[in-house]
Every structure is written in structure tokens, then in C-alpha cells.
Amino acid sequence: MKNRLKVERAEQNLSQADLADRIGVSRQTINSIETGRYVPSTILSLKLAQVFGKPVEHIFTLEATD
Amino acid sequence: MKNRLKVERAEQNLSQADLADRIGVSRQTINSIETGRYVPSTILSLKLAQVFGKPVEHIFTLEATD
DNA sequence: TATTTATGTAAAATTAACTTGACATAATGG
DNA sequence: CCATTATGTCAAGTTAATTTTACATAAATA
16 A cells, blocks of 8 residues: 655645644654555544545555555 | 445445455454444555445544544 | 754554454345 | 345454654754
8 A cells, every 4th residue: 555644744844743643643653654564544544634634545545466 | 433334335235245255354354344343454444445436534434532 | 063853663562453263143035 | 944145243363553662863953
């Protein structure tokens, strides 16, 4: 699964820590999702989508291998 | 988090087992998501959304307590 | 230069997702 | 009736998500 978190954060000028605070997870969780170390829960991706005002599908996309 | 899986399945006339086969998880996994026993991964919700041809947000919605 | 901010990562611990196998029940079709 | 299908759930096991603590490094800034 690919993600656009880094780009979306840049557009909103949010640090990983800022974003983590907004959705109530640790900074490392955001970093790990962003760098593809693990897949967030649907609750998390809905919250992230909400923060950026965009659909989940815009931020996370399945790849061929999924 | 609420979900509309039961309704979406009914519209497509899919059993829990059918749906499970389509996205490559066990029947119990679908049942557990549907009955709210656990929250699916984002990969799973993207696949479910894909099967029903609707956005993730249409199928899963955050509640006040999330 | 010293310090603060942002990021990446790692290890240990806990919780949650998911699987397999199994059993129960209700509804339906032969 | 009997068999099948659909659903709900449970228990045990494995894997993955998430937290906390911690350390390293690069960039920005006082």
C-alpha cells in the first residue's frame, strides 16, 4: 500500500509530531505508517483522511501486490 | 466505528463467505468486522470499498467516541 | 557554537487483527 | 425429514499494530 502522508503534511505544513497529536497517536506511529513499516487501522486512516479533508483512497492506495 | 457491510452485501447478494473469498480473508474475519468485534486494517477496508465500488467513508464511518 | 526541531529507527512490551477448527442455530430445498 | 447454507461465536495460536523509551543525525536558529 502506498501513502501520500508526507506530501499532505507538507501542504499543510504539519510535522509528524503535529499530525500525531491531532489524531491521538505517537509520533513513531505516524513515522512508521509514512515509511511503510506498517498498515494503519481503518479508524486511523479515516482520521487522517478527515484531517486532510480528502478521501481515504486519496491518501492510501492499494498496489498490485495487495 | 460503524459499518454498512451487511447492507452492501445484501445489495450485491453476497454471503459473508462469498465476500471473504473475494478479498482473501476468512469468513470469521468478515463476521467479526461486520459485528464490530474488531477494526479492519486499511488494506482490508480499501479492498472492501473496491468490491462494493464505493468510497471507504461510505462503508465505514467514525463515531463520536472515536 | 550550542540548542532546538524534525526525522528515522530500534528494542521491549502490550494490545489487536486475523486464522483455523469447531460447534450451535435458524432457514431453506431436496 | 435430511442436508445444505448462512450466520454467530468461541478458543487457541500467530502475526501485526501501537506505545514507550531511547538514541542518532541533519537542519534551522538563537
